[in-house]
Amino acid sequence: MSETAEATESAANAANDESNDAPRTNEASADSPVISIRNLWKVFGPKSARMRLPHDEQVKGLSQTELREKTGCTAAVRDVSFDVHKSEVFVVMGLSGSGKSTLVRCLTRLIEPTAGSLDFNGQDVLSMDKDTLRELRRHRASMVFQNFGLLPHRTVLDNVAYGLEIQGVGKAERRERAAEMVTKVGLDGLGERRPGQLSGGQQQRVGLARALAVDPEVLLFDEPFSALDPLIRRDMQEEVIRLHREEGRTMVFITHDLSEALRLGDRIALMRDGEVVQLGTPEEIVANPADDYVRDFVRDVPRxxxxxxxxxxxxxxxxxxxxxxxxxxxxxxxxxxxxxxxxxxxxxxxxxxxxxxxxxxxxxxxxxxxxxxxxxxxxxxxxxxxxxxxx
Amino acid sequence: MKRTRIIRGGVAAAAALALAAGLSSCGKADPYYSGSPNTVTLPIAAWAGSEANVAVAKQILEKKLGYRVKTLQMDEPVMFDALNTGRADAMMEDWRGVPKKEKKYVEELKTVVNAGELGVTGHIGWYVPTYFAKEHPEVKDWKNLPKLKKYFQTPESGDKGQMLEGSPSFSTYDAQIIKNLDLPYKTVYAGSEAAQVKEIQKRAAKKEPFLTYWWTPQWLNSKVPMTEVKLPKRTPGCDKVPSKVDCAYPYTALTKFMNRDFAENGGKAAEFLKKFHWSTEEQTKVVKWMTIDKMDTDEAAAKWVEQNPDKWKKWMPN
Amino acid sequence: MSTTTLPQPSEDKEKEKATAAAPATTEVSGARALLARPALAAFGLVLVALIVGALALDGNWPGALNWSSGIKDGLDWLSNWLTDNRATSPLFLYFLLHISNWSEGGVDYVFTFLNNLGWLGVTALATAVSWYVSGAGLKVRSLRIALLTLCTFGVFGVLGVWEYAMSTLALMVVAVAVSAVIGVLLGLIAGLSETGNRILRPVFDTMQVMPAFAYLLPLVLIFGIGSPAALVSTVIYAAPPMARLTALGLRGADPAALEASRSLGSDPWQRLWTARLPLARKEMLLGLNQTIMMALSMVVMASVIGAGGLGDKVYQALSKDNVGLALIPGSCIVLIAIWLDRVTAAAGDQLDTSPGSTRTGGDAGAIALEKLGGWLAWGVFVVFAAVGTLFGPIGERSWPIDWTVSISSPLTKGIESFTKSISDGIPVIGGTDVWASHFTSWILNPMRDAMQASPWWGVLLLVAVLAWMAGSWRAGLTGVLSLAVLGALGLWDKSMDTLSQVIVSVLCTLVVGVVIGILAARSRWVMRLIRPILDIMQTMPQFVYLVPVVALVGVGRPAAILAAAVYALPAVIRITTQGLRTVDPAAMEASRSLGSTGWQQLRQVQLPLARPSLMLACNQGVVLVLAMVVIGGLVGGGALGYDVVYGLQKSDLGVGLSAGIAIVCLGLMLDRLTQSAGTGKRGGTK
Known part of the structure; x- marks a missing residue:
């Protein structure tokens, strides 16, 4: 892990400026980042204003409300830069409307970013054509959703096998691999049920198994546990920690729950109004808040x-x-x-x-x-x- | 957005493809429908007399000549279309009510041919119930109608007398006659024969007066006796121009029509149907069994066939 | 470590996206509030102008804007061209006649198949299939449905309408299949593309409001009489619900599931097949159910053009003034409807209850048994099909006993004496007959005269202002344009006559329907009592009750209004009851806790909260009453309905089709007005 790069980065993000000429790492060396984002923007609003916004110096520092009044746009992601390294659990956390869900969708272009650059293992994601992008989604990054996104008409097993089916894997093989995943997430014996007959926690285990079944390089979690009740949420967090320990898969984890972020994250990016306010280890963030907003945020954490x-x-x-x-x-x-x-x-x-x-x-x-x-x-x-x- | 456009395009393409495949596989279609050789298709119009003709013909065709008869309900003008395309073989009773179609198919396209008279004579006219005519004998002359208008007033006709009309499919010049004879009457359409029959029965039950467009033979006449109001005598050409009609309706010899192909190649069935000819009384008898006695149509027809072998034996093909 | 959950735990992405549009909407609703007062003033002004205009000015539609002769000539020419070129034009030879022949062949094929199976085969087959799709096994529900099927087919036989029922069934099978396929395709377009939806919506409206009588004639000219024209007209009428519900299902699909599918790298086709369509399957099944009901209601209509079947029986019985005899095929149609409704509903519920719900873990025996049951049902199907087609009939083809006559005569007598006693047998208060004539003299005539005397521009203005008050200028524009078409068709006076009947009819339906609806919502007992009656009223062919209606009130507009009200009533009652029942229980509880009486609860909580449902009931009432305008023409309603019937029966395309278009225009205007009133009010309370 390159400490200097990281230091630069967190400093840059904390100050929220001067990152326009941040170095781009393209060589695929062992410790190069899996995902590398530079100056990423996502702006919703009228097209002309939307495209201009990222290059407009005046909008910097404006709050969302001021920005909307001034330009008619909403900047869900504003000039975000960071790297995600191999085998780390990278947590993005923030309150409602801070743009974190938009950000994670930008990673596989489920939402098209407005400006900036985005590399996946050194490959430029934003310039990918449809087929390459689809390959990326099929094999390299899969996602677990807040509302599970299961198909109610399929059995658990077929839901888990869904990603493989889309890849065109034969029925016998995909069912076999799906069965393995079902066992791995602890749903043995429930393979023939429908999602509607499972509890919320079990459903999210299915979502997790579905994402794992395609054996992706990166797992993306979009607030996967916020719809679950606290006890089950804790169970699921343990599950993720166990999986990470066993497989060492790279994970990007979105959450609004600080304790969850602190439990799971190797590093945490804290977002507010579309910007990354602070990026660092849980310890750094708790011990050394970048500003009053963060300090307020971590006040009740048992230090x-x-x-x-x-x-x-x-x-x-x-x-x-x-x-x-x-x-x-x-x-x-x-x-x-x-x-x-x-x-x-x-x-x-x-x-x-x-x-x-x-x-x-x-x-x-x-x-x-x-x-x-x-x-x-x-x-x-x-x-x-x-x-x-x-x- | 782009994705949905692709799907839309795909759906359209698939539909177009299916259509093209369907067309190319079939080529040119046969415009005329041809049923199986041993089945005769006879259309039935919405009045009971028509049903009686067909029922009797069906009995004989099926029991004596070994055909299978398919009956189909349809309106009079539609029958001509059916005869034209061959979906129906013969219509047994036409009141010459759709001259436009007759001209088109019989004279111009020659796909339908006249198959002789049915033997029944139909007459359309203005009728009042006999119980009213007995009380006011003067009603039998149209000239007295203005004086009697108060008996025929209803909320629908307002301050005029009501002239009850039947189904729009009937041939009528009543509105023109009223106008040309300057009568204080207004036509009110029942809209269907069923509604007209019901209305007449309802009023007859209470012995109320009414004036209606009516005709013979009609099965209801034996239940509710009717008396005709005499309209001005027919003069040659008095009903040539519809808007200038001011005379009585003619007596019409009801006629049979056939699909040309069936008439020429229909074998025994066609020959039998051409010879089919019975009197107004015979038809009325069968219709009475069917309606007032509420007998099943086929049973009524079978009863007539059983009772009158001498009559139908004359219709048998040689 | 304690779980520190921050305030506002749920993050709403949609909101995030939608915020950009938010200021615009608040502006609009603000403007609407401002407009409300001037609109009211304008309404008053227009009303005054109308009265003055009616008294002082010539209110006839200007002759220069009357294009009726041109339109009629065009249609007559078209009608002639069609008959002349049917056998020669390539359009027919290479396209239309194929459709015609395919449909004829399809219906014939199904009919022959049913006929070859014989009554025993068909009954066994239908029972087995119904039992299987409703869940198979020994569950109460599937057994009950199997029994219902058995009874339905038994009744066909016992009442001596077996062959007619098979003919109707054959047409139904093909018509429903084609409607479903076309409906799904149209639904895909409307569900996946916003533009498609905008274009198709008025098309669907027109398909449903245009009276079938108006397009039967052109269809006969194009496709020929019998099954082809009947099939096409049934498809036109029955496909829209399938399309609408498919589109609704596609649009309402769980966005999370779709996104998940996308995130796994599915291409659009994969997404459509594996996610979108399966997710919409409940709505699609409901659509199929609706399509079947719609198709059934066309069965009698199809008899006018020689499609055969049970409709023939209804017609023939009516022309002999024998209601009891007409009720027999009528109730067979009702039975088919109930049977198909229950089977599709059960099949729909079956989609939800997965196999896993009944068999847990080790119930391998049960699984095997059910699988066996399924195979058994299909086995029976295949064997019967094979034996039926190869070796001809199994046993007798038609049912051995016939009770038709013995049932129909007492029925007829009963209905006749019943109608007679209400129509004029009630002492003191008269009877329906007397009421009807007063109704005509005191309400209908003045209303019609007033509407016909009002100047045309005044009526246009009134509609525009009404729509404006309801809060939608778009609806106003549609309404005004529709009225202008009425004038241009030269049907202004007739349309006003029809409109007056429709308004009275809708009002009657609403008053009666809402009262019954309230009763049914408050008492389960009433609900249980009226449910089967509503089922029958909705599916019984309207022709069957035309004759009793005439017996009650005599030929004329009251008969048309009564027939329309009877037809529209069930839907209004159902929607009202539903709306009142689904009122937020918390609000009801709050009201009860404050000690309000039942009446207060109804007036202060239930009715205001159920207002959207009541507006929907009003809207549906309008649409259904309009659908009966033509039927009203058959019992003396006159005006547009009569013209449509005349056009069909006299083969006069000009008269029939322009009257049909006029009915569609009235429908569009009333529908948009009631709809915008509904949505406008809802927006206001928000």
């Missing part, structure tokens, strides 16, 4: 569950070098509290056998109380590089 001791530690004094419990740098503060409470003394943060810092009661409590931001900033002044939690 000890997200922030690691790397961010909470202070420099070790010489006397502390050999004493206390050892903790890995990415240990969560919540776990560190337990360890510290148990041993009754401060704990050491050890990386590669070297003690890099110490956490004590005071440091840990300041994280829980939300006082650590200043501390972190203060630490920045010490000249130490900002570190990013490894994933």
């Amino acid at each position: 000890e569950q997200v922030i690691s001791v790397r961010r909470a530690m202070r420099k070790a004094e010489k006397t502390e070098a050999g004493k206390g419990t050892e903790l890995a740098p990415d240990t969560l503060v919540a776990d560190a509290i337990e360890a510290v409470a148990r041993s009754g003394e401060s704990a050491r943060v050890v990386e590669n056998g070297r003690t890099i810092g110490v956490v004590d009661d005071a440091r840990l409590l300041s994280v829980v109380a939300g006082l650590d931001e200043d501390a972190v900033e203060g630490r920045g002044e010490d000249g130490e590089p900002k570190e990013v939690a490894a994933v």
